[in-house]
Amino acid sequence: MGRRAKNKQGAPDINELEALMSSKSLGKRKAQADGAESAPRPVKKSRDGQKKSSSKNKENSKPTRSASTKKPSTKRAKETEEDAWEDVEDGVDLQKEAQSLFEDSDNEIFTGGLEDLDEAMGSDDDIPRGPVQELEFSDEEEEEIVLTNKSSKRKSKESPEDGALSDTSSSESDSDDDVTMGNMEAKSRALDERALREAALDMEELRKAALNADDDDDDDFDDMDEDSVAEDDGEEDVFHLPTAEERGKEKASGGPDLQILQRRLRECLRVLSKFKKRAEPGRARAEYTEQVISDIGSYYGYNDYLAEKLFLLFPVAEAIEFFEANEVSRPVTIRTNTLRTRRRDLAQCLVNRGVNLEPIGKWTNVGLQVFESSVPIGATPEYLAGHYMLQAASSFLPVIALSPQPNERVLDMASAPGGKTTHMAALMQNTGIIFANDANKARTKSLTANVHRLGCKNVVVCSYDGREFPKVMGGFDRVLLDAPCSGTGVISKDSSVKVNKSDRDFMLLSHLQKQLILCAIDSVSPDSKTGGYLVYSTCSVTVEENEAVVDYALKKRPNVKLVDTGLAFGREGFTQYRGKIFHPSLNLTRRFYPHVHNMDGFYVAKFKVDKRQKANKNDDESESYEAPVAKNNSNADEEAVVERLGFDDEEDAKYMEDSKRRWMKAKGLKPPPRNAKQ
Numbered sequence: 001m002g003r004r005a006k007n008k009q010g011a012p013d014i015n016e017l018e019a020l021m022s023s024k025s026l027g028k029r030k031a032q033a034d035g036a037e038s039a040p041r042p043v044k045k046s047r048d049g050q051k052k053s054s055s056k057n058k059e060n061s062k063p064t065r066s067a068s069t070k071k072p073s074t075k076r077a078k079e080t081e082e083d084a085w086e087d088v089e090d091g092v093d094l095q096k097e098a099q100s101l102f103e104d105s106d107n108e109i110f111t112g113g114l115e116d117l118d119e120a121m122g123s124d125d126d127i128p129r130g131p132v133q134e135l136e137f138s139d140e141e142e143e144e145i146v147l148t149n150k151s152s153k154r155k156s157k158e159s160p161e162d163g164a165l166s167d168t169s170s171s172e173s174d175s176d177d178d179v180t181m182g183n184m185e186a187k188s189r190a191l192d193e194r195a196l197r198e199a200a201l202d203m204e205e206l207r208k209a210a211l212n213a214d215d216d217d218d219d220d221f222d223d224m225d226e227d228s229v230a231e232d233d234g235e236e237d238v239f240h241l242p243t244a245e246e247r248g249k250e251k252a253s254g255g256p257d258l259q260i261l262q263r264r265l266r267e268c269l270r271v272l273s274k275f276k277k278r279a280e281p282g283r284a285r286a287e288y289t290e291q292v293i294s295d296i297g298s299y300y301g302y303n304d305y306l307a308e309k310l311f312l313l314f315p316v317a318e319a320i321e322f323f324e325a326n327e328v329s330r331p332v333t334i335r336t337n338t339l340r341t342r343r344r345d346l347a348q349c350l351v352n353r354g355v356n357l358e359p360i361g362k363w364t365n366v367g368l369q370v371f372e373s374s375v376p377i378g379a380t381p382e383y384l385a386g387h388y389m390l391q392a393a394s395s396f397l398p399v400i401a402l403s404p405q406p407n408e409r410v411l412d413m414a415s416a417p418g419g420k421t422t423h424m425a426a427l428m429q430n431t432g433i434i435f436a437n438d439a440n441k442a443r444t445k446s447l448t449a450n451v452h453r454l455g456c457k458n459v460v461v462c463s464y465d466g467r468e469f470p471k472v473m474g475g476f477d478r479v480l481l482d483a484p485c486s487g488t489g490v491i492s493k494d495s496s497v498k499v500n501k502s503d504r505d506f507m508l509l510s511h512l513q514k515q516l517i518l519c520a521i522d523s524v525s526p527d528s529k530t531g532g533y534l535v536y537s538t539c540s541v542t543v544e545e546n547e548a549v550v551d552y553a554l555k556k557r558p559n560v561k562l563v564d565t566g567l568a569f570g571r572e573g574f575t576q577y578r579g580k581i582f583h584p585s586l587n588l589t590r591r592f593y594p595h596v597h598n599m600d601g602f603y604v605a606k607f608k609v610d611k612r613q614k615a616n617k618n619d620d621e622s623e624s625y626e627a628p629v630a631k632n633n634s635n636a637d638e639e640a641v642v643e644r645l646g647f648d649d650e651e652d653a654k655y656m657e658d659s660k661r662r663w664m665k666a667k668g669l670k671p672p673p674r675n676a677k678q
């Protein structure tokens, strides 16, 4: 685990569902996605101003105690590791889950069956109620849910004055009184808050330094704290960048401590901001960058490979914001199941139970963000009756982009546990048909449970390797491929991603995604009267799982083109990245980031599939085009699958070589020159 992670209160590796069970304060920042990239980039301010904003940011991004103190169940941890979900596992085994909810929420073991749940929760009147919110609905539109008694939510959202504790219990508990049973929780909360405040101040310093590192060498601007950097005029202390040998020794002795790491990060960023002036003679810019990446890895607990991969996605200052955002839980959100209820009615029911919530944003008319709850959100009668799905806000996006219509024939190629399938069923008003497929049979159990709980009547669950489509079934009006991925967008939910992904994993995933996307394209009917669309999505932010896969599909299937996703926000996909040029239409795809949109990292691309052109003798691509033929068993020989899909051997060879070179370097071996015969 990284130094930063070790020292931080509220480790991000939470099981969100379990966190929900604890009925405490939930995600406190509102998803910032209303049509704008709202992530505040630190602005250059007077130092007073900066101090205030740092405290404010910290308070707003405070991870919840409930989230931080729960350990994920082994089962859940294993699942997230295997498949890198972006969704809360919802309704896996209702009876078991409900039981654990009660264990978690009440510290009492619930031994009854589902039918006993009501009793266990007491009559409605017995349900613990929080401060009741009065909901004001406009006469016409349920959109306009206005919460009039927002006291507790506001409290959780407002930032306290600099240095002040967020509530009275905290300030009490910050005193030196003896710890008693009565004040233990408050004291513990105060300690958490203090640690967070300190961490946020550290971050603010780093961010300021990083911001400067993004400035040009010639830029005279320097707004860093005087105590954190040497003065520019006169002699500067030249910071000594460790040599490779010194770094090796440091690693062997267990790595530097947190203070050294922080200081070195700051110093390296300071040098990078005025390289010519501040660099040690004879040292290259790349050496400083390498040190920054290595220290970020240690500070936040990433392996070097992933730290570098993620760092390179952003300018330096933004990279720090991204890594920091991965340390904070995302807001808890639910999706109203419009097959069973309306959002305003659901909101009113939950508010009456003591849930503090409000609509997520204008971009969705079914999402609600839960700020605080005095009841377990995953076990309310409304939940059990299928009135809502616990679902990350980001996972609404691919379905909104796909926009399935009533009476269509739709394929959800990798669908378990069904967050998106059930959303599609609702949009289609239970008409038409959705084939909800998932290669993992075990996972189709939770999918089926959710389909039943939410009352979806137009869903057929099946379990094929997605690469067997369209042989098993084809001719769909719309296809969703929410692909298996590395999960680099959901690190705040599953921190194991920080250390368990290697370049080989990324290569294999990218390969699988490329196979799946071609099969998904071939499953769409170009003759569809109402559709003819494919949406490809992942909960990862890496380029090889996103733009590279989409670009590959464009090359391999000339009959498809990218179209606007219809999503009102999100960053444009890369059209070039580190020397790789993608099709210019890649700018129509959308990227979502935790530090920008306060939702899980996500990627969405929408294709329109047209009829295939008649084979053109001069066109290798169309001549060799052949719809993939599926094998009868899912243990299909990998090589044959690769061959039938016409993989780009040249591109793969390059990946393999890169991977081999990195492996050799990691082992301390010198890779042969690039063009040498191996």
Ligand SMILES: C[S@@+](CC[C@H](N)C(=O)[O-])C[C@H]1O[C@@H](n2cnc3c(N)ncnc32)[C@H](O)[C@@H]1O
Residues within 6 Å of the ligand: 083, 084, 085, 086, 087, 395, 413, 414, 415, 416, 417, 418, 419, 420, 421, 437, 438, 439, 440, 443, 464, 465, 466, 467, 482, 483, 484, 485
């Ligand atoms: C990101 S999750 C899907 C989440 C789902 N769309 C939802 O919204 O609830 C990816 C899924 O892909 C499935 N999967 C992995 N490899 C597959 C393959 N070759 N064919 C079909 N599904 C696959 C995994 O079992 C996993 O359930």
